[in-house]
Amino acid sequence: MAIIKRYEKNPVLTKDHVPYEVATVHNGAVVKHNDIYVMIFRAHRLNGRSVLGKAISDNGYDFKVDPVPFMTPATEGVFAEYEEYGIEDPRITFIDGEYLITYSAYSKHGVRIGLAKTRDFNTIERFSLITQADYRNVVIFPKKFNGFYARLDRPHSEINPWSIWISYSPDLRYWGDSKLIMKPVTYHWDEMKIGPGAPPIETKRGWLNIYHGVFPTMDGSVYRLGVALHELKDPSKIVAVADEWILQPEEIYEITGYVHNVVFCCAAVPENDGKVKIYWGGADTVMCVGTANIDDLVSLCLNKPRKPC
């Protein structure tokens, strides 16, 4: 049986739900704020550049989109220079009473990561550009370690297949002590590259990291999702990585679209009943959701691990 049960009415959000003109709705971050699910999603404008939209829901399935985008590329200040080509793939972490939103900022200089903050999803403040080029997929842990914020990140690499690193910061602005902690495995479903997906979820057995892995084929790349466990006190240490993927493109809305054969995750919302709602973009075109038991994901890592690397 599939470890993630797809919601039967997927996709939960498409461009038809959006009151302004967009070509896609995907790679959304979702959190529960005052018992309301808030989704910040990526949407391509008709010029091929992305903005971030906002949608809310009472149940995590039926979303209503705001009349205007939540964030558009900055037009002044230091951010304008680095967001000219669009803003993409948000992730949200709640820590110290604020929501931290990381996003990819694209420009002629490459892609780097912006960090914005909000307390209520009504107002938003850009805080800092927290990487140089070329980085994507930065997720911040919802806890500090020895007084330091921690993040998983994914620098671009020509020599080594793109891998997951960890970095630390005393103040969210300056990051360092970076270390490579997880690599793709040759002739495996994630052999081409891996990257952090949802911000990690704390479980009794470790931090659950839902990540994406890419496999190259004659028909282009296939994006799938996998899981890993990191040590609770020291997330730079990997307890186990599941050998099998947890989700691959299988439904029509994942197989065809703006980019075919893609499931791409930016968020997972743990619930009180031991389940987690996992959100993913299908074919870079629509937003989907499914549920899994957190224990099943943890067991998959522990009982069917792959060789560490």
Ligand code: BMA
């Ligand atoms: C990655 C990013 C994601 C996208 C994925 C599949 O490199 O651009 O935003 O979902 O490719 O196209």
